[in-house]
Amino acid sequence: MWQKVSLRYRLNLLFGALLASWMIFDFVRILADAGPRARAEAESMTRLTSEFVAMALPHVREAPEPEPALAALVDSLQNLRHVRVALSGNDGLTIVGAFAAAADARSRVPSWLAAMVQTPLGVSTIPVAIGERRLGSIVIVGDPSDEIDEVWAAARTQALAGGVLALALLCATSLFIRRALKPLDVAGSTLTRLESGDYAARATPAGSPEFVETCRKINSLAQALSDLSAAEAHLIERLIDVQDEERKTIAHELHDEIGPHLFALRAGAAMLAARLRAGGDHVAEAAAVSLSAQVESLQGQNRRILAQLRPAALEEFGLIDALQILAEQWRKAEPAVALALSSSERIAELGARARLMAYRFVQEGLTNAFRHSGARHIDVTLGYVPTNKVANVSDPALSGLRILICDDGRGVGEQAKPSLGFLGMRERVQALGGEVVISNALEGGARIEAIFGAPTQPGFA
Structure with a gap:
């Protein structure tokens, strides 16, 4: 006590x-x-x-x-x-x-x-x-x-x-103590801001030499944390860039090397089936048709892997249309689940790295929702909210961006562990100065949100 x-x-x-x-x-x-x-x-x-x-x-x-x-x-x-x-x-x-x-x-x-x-x-x-x-x-x-x-x-x-x-005397000493200990309040508030991740916080040196020295050490700590945070953010950006380059290289290999071979196998299987049919060997013809179907399935899987590794639609059509194409693919794959997608026209102003982040975030969020939530309805919203000034955001179009994915499924369990895909998604958001929040909605279901800046009021602008 x-x-x-x-x-x-x-x-x-x-x-x-x-x-x-x-x-x-x-x-x-x-x-x-x-x-x-x-x-x-x-x-x-x-x-x-x-x-x-x-x-x-x-x-x-x-x-x-x-x-x-x-x-x-x-x-x-x-x-x-x-x-x-x-x-x-x-x-x-x-x-x-x-x-x-x-x-x-x-x-x-x-x-x-x-x-x-x-x-x-x-x-x-x-x-x-x-x-x-x-x-x-x-x-x-x-x-x-x-x-x-x-x-x-x-x-x-x-x-x-x-x-x-x-x-x-008590009033005088109380006033003296209050003024003498005021630098402790400044130091405490600065440490609180540092704890919350605001590494730009600095303590104004004041008071006795001991307090001035304490504030100086706190400022040195804040500068060290700021440098470490900047270095970490730069490292994460480099890792993401390397990862994207590796994805792009693998996609090229699959498209340029594996793709033609699969096409040649499917064409050869179709030709073989036609000759066997003409020769009356129906058993061998069925085997050739089965082989052609398997190759076609491999081609489909190859196309899906290519879409995961390198969203070609994002480069060709832009973020808004690429998200619509992604949503339409899920609607065809899961027709029993209602998927609603809405986006602000301002997201077209995002830079290349931010566009890829937003696309990957929605892509991973939809994958988790369709595979694990058991939801019947999924809402995806990309928009902007009134927000405070965001620190460490290189892309001005990111300030106030909010990406929200909601579903009416079973929600997020307390013991649920984040997947590798989610960890990568969070790293992408944090590397650009944002924050990822996962929670359960009051009416049920899960909420996955990426926010760039502290909103000054709920809802989208």
């Missing part, structure tokens, strides 16, 4: 965790210091107040009216922070309890913080007497609630300020 998280998210999460840890540590540190700080303040104020009262009592005793002077002294001490002062006629426990209840009621800190601090009240009692007459006791109670309130307010302020600062 963690391996699927992006590096950008991991870095943002790391910085966020560090900032959150810093904020929590600082907040806990402030609260942990609340108890000792409150006790120190309360004890200090209690001691100072006790010393002040001790210094003021002689003046109270010397006053003409000691009781009002004592009350005035206690009243003057009511506004002190961290300490509470009262005049008591007993031990002061009641006053201490009242001070504690008042401090709890006045405190603005959460109960959990008050329970965590648990600072006891420091009590100091100073008895006041004039001679033998006791006027009471001055009770001084250290009150840490004010200091705890200040600590809590400071902690909240610190948390708020720290949160705003942490959020600002």
